[in-house]
Amino acid sequence: MTRLVVLISGGGSNLQTLLDGCHNGDIPAEVVAVISNKADAFGLKRAQQAGIATEVIDHRQFADREHFDAALAERIDHHQPDLIALAGFMRILTAGFVARYQGRMLNIHPSLLPKYPGLHTHQRAIDAGDTDAGATVHFVTAELDGGPPIAQASVPIKENDTASELAKRVLAQEHRLYPSVVRWFAEGRLTLVNNQAILDGTPLPKTGRLLDTANHEAT
Ligand code: NHR
Numbered sequence: 155m156t157r158l159v160v161l162i163s164g165g166g167s168n169l170q171t172l173l174d175g176c177h178n179g180d181i182p183a184e185v186v187a188v189i190s191n192k193a194d195a196f197g198l199k200r201a202q203q204a205g206i207a208t209e210v211i212d213h214r215q216f217a218d219r220e221h222f223d224a225a226l227a228e229r230i231d232h233h234q235p236d237l238i239a240l241a242g243f244m245r246i247l248t249a250g251f252v253a254r255y256q257g258r259m260l261n262i263h264p265s266l267l268p269k270y271p272g273l274h275t276h277q278r279a280i281d282a283g284d285t286d287a288g289a290t291v292h293f294v295t296a297e298l299d300g301g302p303p304i305a306q307a308s309v310p311i312k313e314n315d316t317a318s319e320l321a322k323r324v325l326a327q328e329h330r331l332y333p334s335v336v337r338w339f340a341e342g343r344l345t346l347v348n349n350q351a352i353l354d355g356t357p358l359p360k361t362g363r364l365l366d367t368a369n370h371e372a373t
């Protein structure tokens with residue numbers, strides 16, 4: 155069974171969908187630890203509720219990113235994971251850390267990458283006058299939000315949309331997207347080869363697989 159470590163910084167609703175998917179058998183994986191850089195992250199409570207080991211590594215206690223990442227790697231390796239999932243994790247990781255987990259670390263990002271890497275994605279999409287927004291799951295590489303995309307889901311941007319309304323609409327799609335991708339990985343169907351994401355032996359397109367959102371009411 156695939157051993158999964160999830161890194162969070164906040165509410166952990168994406169973590170919850172992974173916990174649920176592993177618990178109900180949809181995802182053939184086991185969440186072996188949840189690690190947060192924030193002691194007050196609500197996601198830690200979700201993990202505890204599910205009986206999963208939690209750890210807090212407060213980045214402010216470290217002199218620089220290298221030292222934080224070294225402590226993080228030490229704790230991750232303790233759990234011997236096959237896969238690491240960033241789920242609302244808010245600290246940029248060093249190239250050395252990323253290299254250590256090459257092909258074994260995923261992130262869910264709240265934009266249709268390559269549009270809007272980094273922060274404040276929803277406001278940026280609204281300000282640009284875009285007609286749709288969405289989320290992308292990608293392999294983590296040293297380039298921030300620049301690793302090979304695996305799957306995307308889109309939602310409409312409505313007239314007079316606010317960043318927080320749009321964020322809710324996107325999050326609902328994230329909750330479908332991330333469990334699907336983690337399942338593919340756990341089933342051994344998803345790999346990273348020469349910086350290219352491969353699903354079922356076939357290279358994925360530049361934006362990853364588009365998850366169908368047509369039959370899902372986007373409110
Ligand atoms: N690290 C690497 N090397 N590559 C990626 O693709 C990464 C990563 C670390 C996190 C998630 C990402 C997102 O999905 C992620 C992808 C944090 C920031 C950021 O600016 C940007 C992107 C992401 C996560 N963080 C600030 C920092 O100084 C802190 C911001 C805060 O605490 O609010 O690290 O969006």
Ligand code: GAR
Pocket residue numbers: 162163164165166167168169197241242243244262263264272289325328
């Ligand atoms: C999600 O929308 C995720 O895509 C985004 O934060 C939210 C976390 O929600 N991630 C980032 O912005 C990473 N910088 P959650 O804690 O409820 O899963």
